[in-house]
Amino acid sequence: MQLASILSITSSAPFFIVLSIVSIAIGLCLIIFGLVKQKNHNKSTLATCCIVFGFLIIITHTIQIIMRTI
Numbered sequence: 001m002q003l004a005s006i007l008s009i010t011s012s013a014p015f016f017i018v019l020s021i022v023s024i025a026i027g028l029c030l031i032i033f034g035l036v037k038q039k040n041h042n043k044s045t046l047a048t049c050c051i052v053f054g055f056l057i058i059i060t061h062t063i064q065i066i067m068r069t070i
Contacts (some may be wrong), residue, residue, distance in 0.1 A: 013068055016064070016068060017065055017068055017069075020061040020062075020064050020065050020068075021061075021065070023057055023061045024057070024058050024061050024062065026057065027053075027054040027055070027056075027057030027058040027061070028054065028058065029054075030050045030051070030053055030054030030057065031050070031051055031054035031055065031058075033047075033050050034046075034047040034048065034049075034050030034051035034054060035047070035051065037050065038051070
């Protein structure tokens with residue numbers, strides 16, 4: 001009984017939209033971190049990975065928000 005009530009709360013659309021918005025903010029933080037790291041250390045692999053991963057997070061979660069609102 002309790003498990004069903006927990007699952008019904010976490011499977012609501014507004015919850016996933018908020019989760020996607022938080023993930024987009026995390027993606028922006030990764031991009032900013034990567035750009036700062038790239039500026040301080042030329043050709044840093046960690047910085048490049050952070051930038052690419054940040055863009056992927058933003059793109060995927062933006063698509064999820066668009067698909068949920070349609």
